[in-house]
Amino acid sequence: MTDYKALAKNILDEVGGPENISNMTHCATRLRLTLKDPSKANDDKIRDMDGVANVVNKAGQYQVLIGTEVPKVYDEFEELVNNNGQAQVATSNEKSGSIITNIFSAISAIFAPLLPALAGSGILRGLTILAVQLGWLSESSGTYAILNAAAMSVFYFLPVLLAFTSGRRFGASPYLSALIGAALLHPDFIALLGNQGNGATTSFMGIPVVLMNYNSTVVPIILSIWAFSYLYKFLDKHIPETLKLVIIPLISLVVMIPLTVIVIGPIGVYGGEGIANIVNWLIERSSVLTGVVVGGGWSVLVSFGIHWAVNPIMINNVSTYGFDYIVPFTFACNFAVIGTTIGVIFKARNKKLKGFALTGLITVALSAIIEPTLFGLLVKNKKLFLAQIIGGAVGGAYLGLMKVVTNAFVFGSVTTFPAFVTENSSNFIQAMIGLLISLVVSAILGYIFTNKDDQLA
Template identity: 70%
Template sequence: MDFKQAAKDILANVGGAKNIGNMTHCATRLRLNLIDRSLADDKKVEAIPGVLNVVYKAGQYQILIGTEVPKLYAEFEKAVNVERGDVPVELTEDQKSAAKGSIVSRMFSAISAIFAPLLPALAGSGILRGLLILAVQVGVIKNDSGTYTILYAASMSVFYFLPILLAFTSAKRFGASPYLSALIGSALLYPDFINLMGKTGNGTMTDFFGIPAVLMNYSSTVVPIILAIWAYSYLYKWLDAKVPESLKLVVVPLVSLLIMVPLTIIVIGPLGVYSGEAIATFVNWLIGRSSILAGIVVGGGWSVLVSMGIHWAINPIMINNIANNGFDYICPWTFACNFAVIGMTIGVWLKARDTKLRSFALTGLVTIGLSAIIEPTLFGLLVKNRKLWLAQIIGGAVGGAYLGLTKVVTNAFVFGSVTTFPAFIQKNGSNFLNAIIGLAISLVVAAVLAYIFTNREEKLA
């Protein structure tokens, strides 16, 4: 069956894109809500190769295709979008080849595409988290109340379940089943699986049919699930090509879950564990050699770690420092990164003319200022525009160097925002003053560089 041609023919014979109110599919049927039922020509639709039958029930125009309907639906959706002008016409092979660019460009393009659908959820959750923190600090909400717990769940669920959401969007990018991919992500967060770690936490060992496996908590992680779905896309395409249509409904999901969940836990997931441990070891080594150099590296590189989802590996070091010493040097450098991101948004807001870009930058400023959540701005702007990312990295590195030079510390493990400034209060009053100076340096340097690097006609791509 030629799915692309069939999709075009169906669209032409049901009244075109302007007649489609809604569209979806089930296991075997393409289901359309038509604005004007009379515009559909049932006989012509039934005559299209691959169409088995046409029925109209419960207000839906149902076209029976069989188990291959997801492939037809994908092409039908493209045809509708092209006719409506929502997406450009499909590129030729030569155009696709020219557009691919370098491996680095393709990698950043993939990351951008994977995170783009999640930006509203990340931004909204970040602002809600910031408002909740503010409400607790001014005494409007108590952090042991039911109200706090409900709002905390609302603001943080997007981060806890990030592997599931990323599995879905990664599948869209790499060409795998989004729903099976989401199941793979869900397995990593299943309570019984997490309980296997007991009190030991990341690094606990178990086995799968005698094969040793390193366990870790995958909530809020990024790299393991993206790598897993990228690998799964090859398996899915192979299964889709080899398994007979009559068996796909059962065999494809069965084999997908049976192979990919253990493979992710045994092989792909530990990459996050060991890369995180390597980063933590490197940071400790830097601190032992030079606090200024460590401030430059962490302050400048923190956003890179966040983009890969392995920044959480550093958190235990900070928590341990607070527990044993009552203070920590690393946490202020993460503040430097966040305030450099804030500075970058200010520079963009001041220079750009595009209202969408300015609005997005302003939203990022508020989100980070209140809640310290940089992911929406990171994936929505910095990953797409490496000049702006460079501005942020330089700002964070310069501010981090000052914080390292003056040995600024925090008295608690917190995330860098305006609302968490009290963490800098020490008996030594100069600690707070130097913290403010260092963060101001990060903000100003990043703002100036972002202003220089931003074109006035820059748009939110």
């Protein structure tokens, strides 16, 4: 069993200690650090630690690949860093790197804590739809209503959840942030929409308000809490300690909720819909080309740790439209990784290499975590990396041609197949064909590109 505290301490020692860290966060699999002097980090020693799969230093971030246990390591790491007798290290929106670095860091910090809830809800939604299609469950039954509520609540209340994680990321009170998100979903506010929906109007103290339905939205609340963080820090700095308990919440709610519904919210809704519409328009115009690019290139984005920039688009599509075209392409990438490992297993003679490939196959198939295999095998062998990219591109092209979608934002593995269950019964079948194509093509190429005497580098 991994000693997370010891691992965290060892990593901290080898990156130059607490005084060398200006910002820290984590995503689903990586500890993400902004180092004042990256040259102080000992990549080789960190990479050789038990519990560390690899080290990547890209886009101004020092990324330590740990896997799904990263939250436990991060908790220990954060405690060690902030209890070292110095000023606390930033975990919010400090300008500790380039704009691009800060954006990627913010996206990963905001969405990473919600991924289990999003994935679990998506799978439950798929299983519920499947039960209805098989005649095991009636849509008019109480059982269906309860299961549907369990599956869809994470999407309906997404503004509240994102408000909380955004508050933590941007340095505002997460609880006040959640209240701002909750106000947008209050029945009295939604009732103002009447039968018109988005675009209905009302007024606030004589100021015209264009109303929006904010359930399942992503962009508006993130923008709102980002703005709120500046107000919160200003109030926290200037209001006497004895008055903070009452005055900060009062001013925060009175200022931010009207500001959100009058200005920030509509901009966020239209902006988010605009971005999603552009992406979906491109997919509709050339779904095959999109499948080739995303299916083949997704592992490249993952290797640089910048795939988080695309995840919010997929989440927004699912929460807004109930489906997404991009998620299937990420499945194609993952199953191409599986296929490549199969080719290696059948061709290689070295037991250590075969064992590593088998472990990678099982890991991706069950948990959708490709980084250990990506960095431990594919990046080190460019031919195998090419085999995986080609397999993902070919499978992605088929998925794009067939307009395959998922009903949820999930990571691509065997356990997340229910995400392909939709009202269109052929969607699941076409998805399985596309993923099989990715697997077979990459397996054949992986077999061809593997030399019998290859060893695990």
